[in-house]
Structures are given as structure tokens and as C-alpha cells.
Amino acid sequence: MFDPAPEYPYPDVHRSDAAPAPQALLTPVIGLLGTWRGRGRGGYPTLAGEFAYAQEVTFSHDGRPFLRYEARAWLLDADGTPLRPSARESGWWRLQPDGRVEALITQPTGIAEIAVGRAADNTVDLSTHEVALTPTAKEVNATRRTYVLTDDDTLTFVHELAAVGQPLQHHLSATLRRKEKE
Numbered sequence: 001m002f003d004p005a006p007e008y009p010y011p012d013v014h015r016s017d018a019a020p021a022p023q024a025l026l027t028p029v030i031g032l033l034g035t036w037r038g039r040g041r042g043g044y045p046t047l048a049g050e051f052a053y054a055q056e057v058t059f060s061h062d063g064r065p066f067l068r069y070e071a072r073a074w075l076l077d078a079d080g081t082p083l084r085p086s087a088r089e090s091g092w093w094r095l096q097p098d099g100r101v102e103a104l105i106t107q108p109t110g111i112a113e114i115a116v117g118r119a120a121d122n123t124v125d126l127s128t129h130e131v132a133l134t135p136t137a138k139e140v141n142a143t144r145r146t147y148v149l150t151d152d153d154t155l156t157f158v159h160e161l162a163a164v165g166q167p168l169q170h171h172l173s174a175t176l177r178r179k180e181k182e
């Protein structure tokens with residue numbers, strides 16, 4: 001006979017004052033917990049021009065020393081009206097002693113990144129360790145992501161990209177605000 005399992009008993013939490021308490025290694029990234037939303041601009045030498053976009057980013061944890069990370073973006077026209085869905089990605093940021101971070105990030109465009117870096121002084125800086133591509137993905141060689149908490153409720157994000165034959169350079173910058181605490 002089928003014995004149904006109970007509901008998953010360890011939900012993710014999006015704030016530092018909820019149970020379970022964040023694991024001690026998460027200390028340098030505690031300020032990121034929650035959902036962030038804002039606007040940015042992007043471009044690349046291979047693209048016709050700059051573009052405007054909006055982005056929503058969520059960090060949560062389940063009491064263990066890693067963050068669950070999710071981000072989705074959508075393009076905006078000159079009036080701020082949504083044009084179409086754009087990049088999405090999700091992954092895991094594994095916190096190590098001394099603020100070292102190992103991140104695994106995958107995208108529906110066939111790109112899987114392993115990035116390493118540090119979280120310290122309200123800044124997380126992640127650079128490519130390895131990129132894996134599905135057979136039909138665009139060529140991506142490296143990225144660099146910098147997240148800076150400029151105050152409790154403001155997160156800036158800069159993304160640099162080495163792809164399709166171009167050296168590492170600016171692809172995106174955004175300023176995000178914390179959504180109401182859940």
C-alpha cells in the first residue's frame with residue numbers, strides 16, 4: 001500500500017530572525033536574506049544597443065551553511081513597461097570559513113557556472129571557477145558578479161561577462177530594494 005509522506009518539514013526561511021536560525025557560516029551574507037527587486041541597464045559589444053531591465057532576486061536558507069539563490073529578469077521599454085521575460089537563474093551559495101563562497105548557478109540558456117569568491121564588508125564578489133555549456137548554449141567563458149549592500153535595504157549588482165569571443169567586460173548593473181519582509 002502507498003504510504004504518503006508528510007509535508008517537507010524543513011521550509012526555507014527568508015529572514016534572519018525566523019527559525020531555523022542561520023548557520024554561523026552564513027554570517028557574512030545574512031543581510032542578503034529576502035527578496036530584492038529593482039531596475040538595471042545592460043549591454044554588450046555584440047548587441048545593437050543598451051537595454052533596460054527589471055530584476056527580482058531571492059536568497060533563503062534552511063539552517064544549513066548555504067544560501068538558495070534565485071533570480072529572474074525581464075526587459076523594459078523606455079516607459080518601464082514589461083517587454084518580455086529575460087534571464088533566469090538559480091543556484092546555491094556554499095559558505096566556507098573566512099567568508100569564502102563557492103556558488104553553483106544554472107540558467108535555462110544551457111549555462112552552468114561554478115563561481116568562487118568572498119563575502120566580506122557587505123560585498124560578495126564571485127568569479128568563474130568553471131563554466132559548463134550544453135551543446136547548443138552560447139559560448140560563455142567567464143563572469144564576475146559583485147553584490148554590494150549599500151544599506152540594509154539597498155543592494156547593487158554588477159555583472160561582467162566574457163562570452164562570444166569578447167573579453168571580460170560589463171554586461172549588467174542594477175540597484176535593488178528589499179521587498180517587504182515576509
Ligand code: HEM
Binds near residue numbers: 053111139161164
Ligand atoms: C539580469 C540578467 C540578465 C539580463 C537582463 C540579460 C539580458 C540580455 C539581453 C537583452 C541580451 C541580448 C539578447 C536577447 O535579447 O536576449 C543578452 C545576451 C547575452 N547574455 Fe545576458 N542577460 C542577463 C544575464 C546574463 C548572464 C548571467 C549571462 C551569462 C552567465 C549572460 C550571457 C549572455 C550572452 C552570452 C548573451 C549573448 C551575446 C551575443 O550573442 O552577442 N547574460 N543578455
